[in-house]
Amino acid sequence: MLSKILKNTFIGAIGACILSSSVLAADFPSKDIRLIVPWPAGGGADAISRKISNIAEQELPKSIYVENIGGAVTATGLMQMTRSRPDGHTVGVLTYDSVITLPRGKMVPGYSLEKMQPIARITREADAIVVSKHSGFNSFEELINAAKENPNSVRIGVAPKGSGPYLAVRRLEKQTGVTFNVITYPGSSSAEAEALLSGELDAAISSLGDFSGIIGSGDAKGVVELSIEQNPSFPSVPPVSTYGYHLETGSFILLAAPKNTPKESIAVLESAFKKAFESEEFQTWxxxxxxxxxxxxxxxxxxxxxxLQTSTFKVMDDLNL
Structure with missing residues (x-):
């Protein structure tokens, strides 16, 4: 008799928990949603995150506010996200470093994608080679030819070892048979932009968007995108496939919530962000x-x-990185 009572009590407790979770999910969101951007304010990931969240919150009864928590190549902010209550009210932004650099290098104890529940991918952004006006180069062909004629003379700036741009330059060297003078810059691409302006670098690899300011001023020029498709926003910058090379690299924006966030809450978030993504305002911007x-x-x-991890990690293995 006692065992039957205990069994019924246990089943009742489980049922109450399930009902409680369902009720909470049905009321979602019950408060403003915190969107953690693991980079400082002002960068590309920050701008995209703020734009789409401003539109997405129009589909919700509550607001979405952005909080910038940089550090440890995105790990600091994303670990705060994973430690938050898994109820959908905290969401994080993932970029290339979050998905590739950190897991590959096992750089931060406790960081794991297994603690996250992906919601959606929002954008993709190809890397590009941008040359300084001081370099005298006006095309991708001129850059490669100079590197062939004088190995290790063309100075090209990239993010640190293990990053997408670093892998890109090493893969490009392998495919073209050249050797660059590769200089790494930690942090955002702003340091590379300054080096291009001063003439410290001949070229740099990041997105065209990251260098839009100095491209717009005429101090730098995009000569190729590391993609197989033409970017309609930059019709004057050809994809590297134009020259017979197959090399695709770049970053992206993903959204994720803590693991075990109710699927009903994930569905609400996904729906709101998808409507924002499809809006004319976001597509135009x-x-x-x-x-x-x-x-x-x-x-x-x-x-x-x-x-992505499988293919990228194979490239890293092949390059002994």
Whole structure:
């Protein structure tokens, strides 16, 4: 008799927990949603996150506010996200470093993508080679030819070892048979932009959007995008496939919540951000900053992450990185 009572009590407790979770999810969101951007304010990831969240909150009864928590190559902010209550009221922004650099290098104890529930991919952004006006180069061909004639003489700036741009320059050297004088710069691409302006660098690899200021002023010029497709926002910058090379690299914006966030809450967030993504306002704006809108929903984005890691880690193995 006692065991039956205990069994019924246990089943009742489980049922109450399930009902409580369902009620909470049905009331979601019950407060403003915190969107953690793991980079300082003012960068590309910050701008995209703020723009789409401003539109997405129009679909919700509560607001979405952005909080910038930089540090440890995005790990600091994202670990705060994963430690938050898994109720959908805290969301994080993931970039290339979050998905590739940190997991590959096991750089930060406790950081793991397994503690996150992907919601969607918002954008993709190809890396590009930008040359300084001081370099005298006006095309990708001129840059490669100079590196062939004088190995290790063309100074090219990239993010630190393990980053997308660093992998890109090493893969480019392998495919073209040249050797660059590779100089790494920690942090955002602003340091590389300053080095291009001063003549410290001949070229640099990051997105065209990251260098839009000095490109617009005429102090730098985009000569190629590391993509197989033409970027409609920059028709004068050809994809590297034009020259017979197959090299795709770049960053992206993903959204994720803490693991075990109720699927009902994930669905509400996904719906709001998808409507924002499809809005004319977002599509028009994203074109002006040279970023490619590229939606993947919650049912597909995890498989995409897995494929990206597999292919990128193989490249790293091949390059002994």
């Amino acid at each position: 994203v074109a002006t900053v040279g970023v490619t809108p590229s939606w993947l929903g919650s049912t597909d984005v995890q498989a995409w992450i897995n494929d």
